[in-house]
Amino acid sequence: MTDGRSVAGRVAALTGSAVGEARPVSGGDVCDAYRIALADGRTVFAKTLDPAPEGFFAAEAAGLELLRSTGAVAVPDVLAAExxxxxxxxxxxxxxSAAQAERLGRELAALHSAPAPVWGGPDPRRPVHLxxxxxxxxxxxxxxxxxxxxxxxxxxxxxxxxxAVDGGGIGEGDARDVERLCELLAADGGEVAGxxxxxxxVHGDLWSGNVHWSADGRARLIDPAAQGGHPETDLAVLELFGCPHLRRLLAAYEEVRPLPGRSARVPLHQLQHLLVxxxxxxPGYGARCGAAARAALGLAAHVRSEATTGQVGERDEERA
Incomplete structure (x- = not known):
């Protein structure tokens, strides 16, 4: 863990206020995090990573500002990003609470109605991070x-x-099924992508740990990999590890922004995070990657079968 005293010194320099107290708090699996009371009466949240990848915190700050710019969801204010x-x-x-979850569902529907100029991060020179x-x-x-x-x-x-292959995180058979799915997506993808x-x-990394339920009644989104993306990925990742009041959240979302057939596409949209x-x-997650890829491939086969059956039916009607 990063030394709390050194973090306090950095925060004091960046905020222009002496630090009254720095207390470690839960900050996820990657960073060290602190609740820091400032002498001027403010309280801030600080997170560190040693060593941090180049542009790591700048990308997170940019993602928070991108989400804020839509006016659809609530995020914490960024005070400094070094x-x-x-x-x-x-x-x-x-x-x-159910009320916060329903409100968040409607807000996510509004977020996903905000257009992005391109697929991927807002600055191609700066990768987003999962x-x-x-x-x-x-x-x-x-x-x-x-x-x-x-x-x-x-x-x-x-x-x-x-x-994942290079690190031994996925077996040969499961990797091949992911490759088969990628070949299908690259060729057309309509049969599986909808x-x-x-x-x-999109938030880009919307597992339940990145939803901060607040005392003021409005959930904040944190730790984004915000980018131009597919809305169904955010929803599928919420389902991946569970989320409080998830049914209420999804129902409120679909009242605003219906997504017919989405449930069948969930494995496709969870695969990216399973690969991470x-x-x-x-390899425990590698097996889940293979299962998700096979489910997506199965959906494609089902769509093709239904299309063929429909074409046969049409020809039969023509002959009659």
Whole structure:
């Protein structure tokens, strides 16, 4: 863990206030985090990582500002973002409630209605991060509604798969099934990806730990990998590890922004995060990657079968 005294000194210099108290708090699996009381009466949240990847905290700060710019969701104010530390306003935690979850569902629907200019991060020179794992973007990012499947395969799934294979986090058979899915996505993807979707502003790493339930009754989104992405990925990641009042949240979302057929596409949209976990935590997640890929491939086969059956039915009607 980073020395709390050194963090306090950095925060004092960045905020212009002496530090009254620095107390470690839960900050996730990657960073060390602190609740810091300032002598001027403010309380702030500071997180550090030693060593931090280049641009790590700058990317997080940019992601928070991107989410804020939509006017759809609440995020903590960014007070400072340096190479070694990120300082945010302190938001007093509270119990997760159905009312907060329903409000968040409606806010996420509004967020996902905000267009993004391209697929991927807002600055191609600066990767977004899922935890410590960088997600690069192409130098000339695509922007079309039909571009997501190929973009997702080439710039998200395959780079993560290569890292998982190299690190022993996924077995040969499971890796091959992920590759088969990527081939399908790159070729067309419509059978598995669903209707074309233009790039929308997404949180990008919306597991339940990145929803901060607050004492003031409005949940804040934290630790984003905000980018131009597919809205169904945010929702699928919320489902991946569970979330308080999830049914209420999703129902409120779909009242505003219905997504027919979304449940069948959940494995596809969870695969990216499962691959990150295979990279970081090993083959237990690699097996889940293979299962998700096979579920997505099964959906594609089902869509093709239904299309063939429909075509046969149409020919029969014509002959009659």
């Amino acid at each position: 190479a070694d530390v990120l300082v945010l306003e302190w938001v007093e935690p509270g119990a997760a 935890g410590p794992v960088p997600l690069p973007s192409p130098p000339e990012p695509p922007s079309g509604a039909g571009d997501w499947p190929a973009f997702h395969a080439e710039w998200r799934l395959l780079p993560l798969l290569r890292r 209707p074309p979707q233009p790039p929308a502003v 976990h295979a990279v970081l935590f090993g």
